[in-house]
Amino acid sequence: MSEPPGATVTLPEAHATTEPPQALTAQRVQPLRRPGRWIATAVVLVLVAQFAHGLVTNPFYQWDRWSYWFLRPTILDGLLITLEVAAYSAVLGLVGGVLLALARLSKSPVLRAVSWTYVWAFRSIPLIVVLIFLYNFSALYKTLSVGIPFGPAFFSFDESKLATDMVVAVVGLSLNEAAYAAEVVRGGILSVDQGQHEAAAALGLPKGYQFRRIVFPQALRSIIPNYVNQLIGLIKGTSLVFYVSLLDLFGSAQTMGSTYPGDIVPLLLVVTVWYLILTSVVSVIQFYVERYYARGATRSLPPTPLQKLRTGLTDLRARIRREAAV
């Protein structure tokens, strides 16, 4: 350390004495060997095989009971309820979310504050609390009336007739979903370049057209992945409607489970597989919707799985031919 700088410099003297490089027999570069990767792959494969083996052979899972239950009408009725509740709530939640996002982005401080408060409240309250609260709502407000605020009423509805279990479930999930969707939509709208708003304004496009045809379709590109995430959460969230006495997929399985206690595990597996199927369907739809809204955003569209498979096979064939030639 105490040596003066430059003292340890070695001169590049070896240069002149090295032998001239040997001529190459082939120009082809050999890929680096990666033994670590092979070992890791082997370990993971063994673990996966063990798990699969256990899944199939462990009698605890009772796969025969699983196949008995999988397409039972009770389960399918439950599935239908789950689909219905999820579909209504997804649409209502998205509509509510768009409105809340627009209110939050508006120039009116009152609209902004109301939107912010709504999102704050419904993101804070657990969904199960909202649902049970609504379930008891008809006890709090006996009638719903349409009329002049604080003045006479024109129409009145008996709340207990209006609020069926289905309505309670859909309203509860939608209220919750809208709060999350609002933030997803708001983020999407903010991600659209300011120049797009300016260009639309400079062309004198009507305000509604600007939003529907220029800003929102571009916002959808970033809204879709986030909203699908929400949607999957919502589908699983529907399992809570069991607590407002609606027999959805999970609810039906629960009920059957208490009648046939020996079948609890296969029934849970039935539910699991159905939720897996629902999520998979949503993911496939997501891929194609995203691909549709990617028009213009990228120079060429991402390939569909089928196209990927085809190019993959072509590449493989070309590679085999190349290897064979060498």
Added chain:
Amino acid sequence: MTAKTADAPADVEAATVEVHDVHKWYGSHRVLDGVDLTVRPGEVTVILGPSGSGKSTLLRVINHLEKPEIGHVSINGEPIGVKRHGDRLKELSERAILTQRGRIGFVFQNFNLFPHLTVLDNVAAAPVATGRLGRPEAQELARELLGRVGLADKTGAYPRQLSGGQQQRVAIARALALRPGVILFDEPTSALDPELVGEVLAVIRDLASSGTTLVIVTHEIGFAREIADRVVFIDGGKIIEQGPPSEVLDTPRHERTRDFLSKVL
């Protein structure tokens, strides 16, 4: 450039633009400080000035993308974004302003084409959205305009598949689709690679000779000299001097103009 200039249809009536004592400030920063300007029908006006001088803001005040704090702009005598109410000016509704903007074309530095629409739909969108034309008529007009800017073969492409010069030509066609009486250009070639500048300038030259009123903010001094009927030099939010290019560019009277020209030429 294949566009013809001599027999280009003069189907649009060129507009007069008057800027009356416009002041614009952000907080305490004065961007425009009492600008008066008259652009006669068919005149080509080039606005020059150092960056931050307020030239882009002036252009954006003309189509009311920016609201002036004091003063107003009128096109063919009609105030833009405001209406006379006795001896006062009152702000117009957003809808009315949007309608007025249909008479003013605007071309941005960064093109701002709609990336999710094809080139044809970019050009056809405004006439359809404003209810001036049906979809087929608007598309026919769009095809004609794209032909005029030399892009007849790109109608089905998306903007990101085009070069910068091509995108800017689409943007010009889009501005023309509403048959504006005046077109404003905000540094139309500043975002382009040098070899693409020429094709955009050729389209602007074509427009100039067809008799449309043009107001152009640019740094292309050579182009200004060639095309402008009048050059306006702005600095510190004020018009320092204006006149034919031979005067302002070759024998500037003001120190600040000389100073600016010596830096950019």
